[in-house]
Amino acid sequence: MTDAVLEIRNISKSFGALKASNNVSLTLRAGEIHALIGPNGAGKSTLIKQIAGNLRPDEGTVWFEGKNVTALNTVARARLGLGRTFQISSLAMDYTVLQNAVLGALGKRGKVFRFFSPVMKDKKLLAAANAALAQVGLEEFAHYRTSDLSHGQRRQLEVAVALTLAPKVFLMDEPMAGLGGEGSQRLMGFLDTLRQQAPILLVEHDMDAVFALADRISVLVYGSIIATGTADEIRNNPEVRAAYLGEEDAE
Amino acid sequence: MQREQLINATTLLALLAVPLWAWYVDEPFTITLATKVAIFALAGVGLNLALGLGGLVSFGHAAFFGIGGYAMGILASHAQTYTPLASWPFLLEGTKSMPVIWLVAMVMSGLAALAVGALSLRTTGVYFIMITLAFGQMFFYFAISWPAYGGEDGLSIYVRNGFPGLNTLDPIQFFMLCYVLLAVVLFFFARLAKSPFGMALNAARQNDERVQTVGITPYRLRLVAFVISGAVTGLAGALFADLNRFVSPTMLSWQTSGEIMVFIILGGVGRLYGPVIGAGLFIMLEHFLGGLSEFWHVYLGVLLLLVVLFARGGLIGLLAGKEVAHD
Numbered sequence: 339m340t341d342a343v344l345e346i347r348n349i350s351k352s353f354g355a356l357k358a359s360n361n362v363s364l365t366l367r368a369g370e371i372h373a374l375i376g377p378n379g380a381g382k383s384t385l386i387k388q389i390a391g392n393l394r395p396d397e398g399t400v401w402f403e404g405k406n407v408t409a410l411n412t413v414a415r416a417r418l419g420l421g422r423t424f425q426i427s428s429l430a431m432d433y434t435v436l437q438n439a440v441l442g443a444l445g446k447r448g449k450v451f452r453f454f455s456p457v458m459k460d461k462k463l464l465a466a467a468n469a470a471l472a473q474v475g476l477e478e479f480a481h482y483r484t485s486d487l488s489h490g491q492r493r494q495l496e497v498a499v500a501l502t503l504a505p506k507v508f509l510m511d512e513p514m515a516g517l518g519g520e521g522s523q524r525l526m527g528f529l530d531t532l533r534q535q536a537p538i539l540l541v542e543h544d545m546d547a548v549f550a551l552a553d554r555i556s557v558l559v560y561g562s563i564i565a566t567g568t569a570d571e572i573r574n575n576p577e578v579r580a581a582y583l584g585e586e587d588a589e
Numbered sequence: 590m591q592r593e594q595l596i597n598a599t600t601l602l603a604l605l606a607v608p609l610w611a612w613y614v615d616e617p618f619t620i621t622l623a624t625k626v627a628i629f630a631l632a633g634v635g636l637n638l639a640l641g642l643g644g645l646v647s648f649g650h651a652a653f654f655g656i657g658g659y660a661m662g663i664l665a666s667h668a669q670t671y672t673p674l675a676s677w678p679f680l681l682e683g684t685k686s687m688p689v690i691w692l693v694a695m696v697m698s699g700l701a702a703l704a705v706g707a708l709s710l711r712t713t714g715v716y717f718i719m720i721t722l723a724f725g726q727m728f729f730y731f732a733i734s735w736p737a738y739g740g741e742d743g744l745s746i747y748v749r750n751g752f753p754g755l756n757t758l759d760p761i762q763f764f765m766l767c768y769v770l771l772a773v774v775l776f777f778f779a780r781l782a783k784s785p786f787g788m789a790l791n792a793a794r795q796n797d798e799r800v801q802t803v804g805i806t807p808y809r810l811r812l813v814a815f816v817i818s819g820a821v822t823g824l825a826g827a828l829f830a831d832l833n834r835f836v837s838p839t840m841l842s843w844q845t846s847g848e849i850m851v852f853i854i855l856g857g858v859g860r861l862y863g864p865v866i867g868a869g870l871f872i873m874l875e876h877f878l879g880g881l882s883e884f885w886h887v888y889l890g891v892l893l894l895l896v897v898l899f900a901r902g903g904l905i906g907l908l909a910g911k912e913v914a915h916d
Binding site: 390411412413416417422424428429430431432433437438440441442444445446448449450451452453454455456457458460499502503 | 783788792798805806
């Protein structure tokens with residue numbers, strides 16, 4: 339338990355009669371990719387929101403680097419080092435790609451209440467932003483308007499903005515969605531090395547990616563985690579096969 | 590971008606050239622009209638920081654305009670009757686000095702904006718519009734029912750306040766004061782829009798969640814923007830009161846809030862010089878159409894509809910084309 343960077347303990351969250359999270363516990367250790375999978379409606383998004391701070395759990399606690407952050411909001415958690423990417427891209431659409439990355443670098447640096455110096459001429463912020471864009475392969479698109487990007491490119495930009503925050507944990511909600519084969523491969527290679535920088539909690543629908551990348555996988559069904567283990571353990575877990583992977587084997 | 594800068598420069602020059610020409614041919618009324626444009630433009634530029642850059646549709650900015658006006662009226666009325674505002678705990682006297690009045694106007698309207706903003710900014714969208722309108726109306730009715738400073742009748746000031754080294758009763762000199770203030774504010778707001786603060790504020794308008802995710806609290810950005818916005822609109826209010834040598838609750842009415850908003854919509858929401866062009870157009874319409882019919886607002890309404898339906902970027906948008914993303 340001591341090496342867990344992020345830990346959630348016995349989280350429960352209900353919406354009326356629906357138990358979206360039912361006594362969920364999960365750890366993310368340094369250097370690992372921990373994938374969270376589950377059928378649609380299993381409560382993955384609800385769980386992510388509770389980790390990021392958008393939702394307060396009814397019961398249970400969220401721990402970040404040994405600190406109880408359950409009562410902190412999204413901004414405070416981001417400042418502590420939680421780097422998040424969204425399932426549906428959440429970017430400043432009127433800004434250029436570079437401006438979005440600079441915004442991230444600005445958030446990391448702080449000192450937002452400066453009213454006179456031009457932010458887009460700040461060499462340090464630009465360097466951090468450009469480095470992040472280069473890491474995800476968006477440097478050629480730096481001066482594109484974000485709303486002109488394809489869905490896949492917006493995904494990449496989300497990851498780049500998270501990188502500018504130099505977070506201690508990445509929280510990625512379906513980063514591969516809409517990327518296409520080649521882009522998907524490229525991002526997989528990138529995430530593979532990124533885990534050294536900071537561990538990743540990965541929500542992903544692309545099973546090939548999950549089984550290739552993840553050190554551990556947790557399976558969420560109807561708000562409960564039914565199994566946690568390595569790719570092989572999950573593949574051979576009868577409960578998981580029945581609840582989730584079973585449909586593929588039925589043929 | 591280049592084209593918009595050209596339009597901006599032309600606008601600023603035209604606003605200077607017209608009264609200078611009027612001064613040359615001795616047409617003081619035209620100078621007064623230009624002064625009105627400069628003052629309304631300043632009020633609009635103030636509101637546009639909140640509305641255009643911050644996405645905060647405040648329907649209560651007349652309150653700050655009026656507080657600026659009353660700051661001038663109260664200080665000057667005490668000065669002209671030689672009665673102090675307060676004698677305890679320390680002697681507080683009125684003043685006829687414009688720089689002092691401007692400072693007081695900005696501080697008072699800024700403080701009012703802080704109070705209104707701190708509460709209103711907890712809401713968004715249509716609720717924000719409604720709550721700012723409600724606060725605006727509160728200030729309006731307070732002014733009406735406060736007999737010490739004229740109540741419904743307002744306050745008259747017999748002589749325009751003074752500025753060191755200038756004769757402010759000379760229309761062209763008073764115009765130059767207003768014009769320079771407008772130019773200074775435009776300069777600072779141009780810098781502000783590109784500053785870290787401006788960038789984050791603009792980002793929060795586009796996507797609140799994104800700004801939170803990078804660890805910045807949108808509420809604080811908006812509150813500071815709202816205070817600066819209110820203070821600049823308050824400064825315009827003090828100038829407007831000095832132009833007319835008269836303050837009345839009309840300055841605080843919701844119609845005034847609407848008019849300031851109309852300057853922005855006509856000129857272009859979020860464009861720095863939008864309110865300058867908008868105020869110019871508004872005054873011209875009022876002058877020329879108002880001369881034809883007292884129901885000239887009908888034509889203003891039609892024009893507004895056309896702008897909203899076909900030229901969302903206002904007049905500047907129409908002339909300069911769609912705003913392009915640039916770093």
